[in-house]
Amino acid sequence: MTLHDAGDLARRLAENAEAVCRRYLSAGRRLGNYWLVGDVRNTPGRSLFVRLHDTANGKAGKWTDAQSGEHGDLLDVIRESLGLVDFRDVADEARAFLSLPRPDPIPSSQDRPVRERGSASSSEAARRLWAMSGPIAGTSVEAYLRRRDITLLHGAGALLFHPHCYYRPDEDSPTETWPAMIAAVTDLDGTLTGVHRTWLAADGRGKAPVDHPRRALGGLLGHAVRFGVASDVLAAGEGIETVLSLRQVLPDLPLAACLSSAHLAALIFPPLLRRLYVLRDDDPAGDQALATLHARAGDAGIELIGLSPRLGDFNDDLRALGRGALRAILHPQLAPADVARFLEAADT
Known part of the structure; x- marks a missing residue:
């Protein structure tokens, strides 16, 4: 699926916007130049509106959810209303719809049951994406990490691979798909709260050539991408590649990638934690995160040690x-004690 194909599908769907709404947002109804429904997952209601024809205020096929602030095009409607994750499945469904000689009639409630009331949260979307992803061995994720000299990947079950992960620069741009490294964000119990996506070039030689190759989805605050289970000692940093670099020489040290300085500062401490290593980023935001963690750790009786790169x-x-x-x-x-426990033990 190329960028051109995605844009063409979105345009053709917009030319048949009302028919698309009648098929995939069957719980709604038309009111003037808009289709009203509860949300993009076809919940009854009136908070989401789809523009059916071009106007001076916007293009046909564009929608906005006034309650959640979500917005998108009709490819997004197909994806969310059917619960699809892989863009190829969305494209196949769109092509099947567009091949019909004329729009289908509105499905009855017996023909097409309405989803349960209440929109799926971003954490639910993150869980769907995680479930659709697979192991990284032999993929562009493994190639990407190896090019960064990250080759010891045992215990890296927090990382998966998705071959066709959605990327959309903004609401007016067509959807693209790129290979992606999908990282699980979990709480202290190991429950998935979100995911972090790193879009990659197809050959894994670097990140995808897009404006924002890293994005998170779901609940991140206080949680982390975890490598190993922490008890009394933990090392935490911002980036996945940064913490995995330590794993190359400290393979048994539990690690947490918090994905940003703000989330690092808000990390929830494991209940048995006694010593926290913080991987320093040499910038004002990193310094502020370290200072915040130092104060929080002191209040909790936890020793904090900053680790600085050369x-x-x-x-x-x-x-x-x-x-x-x-x-x-x-x-x-x-x-x-940790030199003997983690550094010297790695040689034996």
């Missing part, structure tokens, strides 16, 4: 200087 971040250290140098950089910064 270069820009620990992945820069790993790639430019190698594992031996990274071990040497970390050795004097670790508590003596």
